[in-house]
Amino acid sequence: MTDKTNGTHGAVLEDSTPVPDGPLVELRGAGKSYGNVRALHGVDLKVHAGEVTCVLGDNGAGKSTLIKIISGLHQHTEGTFLVDGQPVRFTSPREALDKGIATVYQDLATVPLMPVWRNFFLGSEMTKGPWPVRRLDIARMKKTADEELRNMGIVLDDLEQPIGTLSGGQRQSVAIARAVYFGARVLILDEPTAALGVKQSGVVLKYIAAARDRGLGVIFITHNPHHAYMVGDHFSVLRLGTLELSASRDQVGLEELTNHMAGGAELAALKHELAQVRGVDVEELPEEGDLTAPVATSPEGST
Ligand SMILES: Nc1ncnc2c1ncn2[C@@H]1O[C@H](COP(=O)(O)OP(=O)(O)O)[C@@H](O)[C@H]1O
Numbered sequence: 001m002t003d004k005t006n007g008t009h010g011a012v013l014e015d016s017t018p019v020p021d022g023p024l025v026e027l028r029g030a031g032k033s034y035g036n037v038r039a040l041h042g043v044d045l046k047v048h049a050g051e052v053t054c055v056l057g058d059n060g061a062g063k064s065t066l067i068k069i070i071s072g073l074h075q076h077t078e079g080t081f082l083v084d085g086q087p088v089r090f091t092s093p094r095e096a097l098d099k100g101i102a103t104v105y106q107d108l109a110t111v112p113l114m115p116v117w118r119n120f121f122l123g124s125e126m127t128k129g130p131w132p133v134r135r136l137d138i139a140r141m142k143k144t145a146d147e148e149l150r151n152m153g154i155v156l157d158d159l160e161q162p163i164g165t166l167s168g169g170q171r172q173s174v175a176i177a178r179a180v181y182f183g184a185r186v187l188i189l190d191e192p193t194a195a196l197g198v199k200q201s202g203v204v205l206k207y208i209a210a211a212r213d214r215g216l217g218v219i220f221i222t223h224n225p226h227h228a229y230m231v232g233d234h235f236s237v238l239r240l241g242t243l244e245l246s247a248s249r250d251q252v253g254l255e256e257l258t259n260h261m262a263g264g265a266e267l268a269a270l271k272h273e274l275a276q277v278r279g280v281d282v283e284e285l286p287e288e289g290d291l292t293a294p295v296a297t298s299p300e301g302s303t
């Protein structure tokens with residue numbers, strides 16, 4: 001098996017032997033029901049090394065459910081979930097982590113008053129000396145944290161500062177560098193830019209790209225098509241629990257992506273209503289779903 005068949009990503013492989021260039025993570029017709037609530041249904045997704053796969057969708061679309069399956073928090077109730085081409089069913093996030101699947105949650109699991117370097121190693125501290133006099137290897141942890149952050153292009157003045165004093169974007173960046181250092185192959189980010197301003201979002205996007213360039217397969221959850229398009233290689237749009245669009249970068253433009261997100265048809269209908277309210281032609285309304293632009297009345301409960 002030495003022939004390097006330039007693994008075309010779309011190659012149909014019926015057997016489940018791992019393919020070198022195959023997806024790290026794959027969902028086939030995957031779904032999840034919470035009791036009677038079908039949160040996710042018939043979802044296909046492939047995550048390749050060195051690529052950013054964006055998962056987009058409105059609130060309640062099923063984004064979190066999707067990544068909870070991949071990160072081992074929940075189990076799928078339909079379809080197949082494969083890691084390295086092998087069907088899996090994780091019973092805990094630990095199992096996912098053991099396969100190199102790391103998740104950075106929005107509410108980062110950091111201890112705000114502890115120094116940056118200490119947070120970097122939280123739960124996996126370096127120690128030195130033989131048992132029973134093992135103690136923390138503080139010097140080595142500081143040095144390693146410093147090197148690793150720099151490797152990712154993250155420059156902090158002082159690793160002694162409490163991580164709580166960093167900006168939201170910087171904290172996310174540290175979490176990304178941490179996952180890379182501890183051997184993540186797949187990095188899942190659940191709406192990392194949702195609570196951030198433009199500049200801070202830029203910081204996080206930069207490190208998403210850095211993780212991708214280090215060869216990780218990144219799953220970037222967002223409801224912002226602009227953020228997605230800045231770093232994304234592939235775009236999967238969820239809508240009411242099903243895939244509404246799955247397209248690579250060369251198959252979809254930003255405008256079309258935004259349309260899918262906004263629900264193109266609904267937006268058109270809304271525009272029509274707005275035009276009637278204002279007694280103008282639809283064509284006279286502002287372009288690009290910019291509904292904040294001059295609108296005489298704001299219909300209550302339209303969302
Ligand atoms: N633990 C749960 N129990 C019951 N329903 C849930 C649970 N988690 C999510 N849901 C439902 O599943 C759907 C998808 O939710 P979610 O995956 O959180 O969407 P998103 O992250 O895109 O906002 C929603 O209708 C939500 O109410």
Ligand SMILES: [Mg+2]
Pocket residue numbers: 063064065
């Ligand atoms: Mg969510």
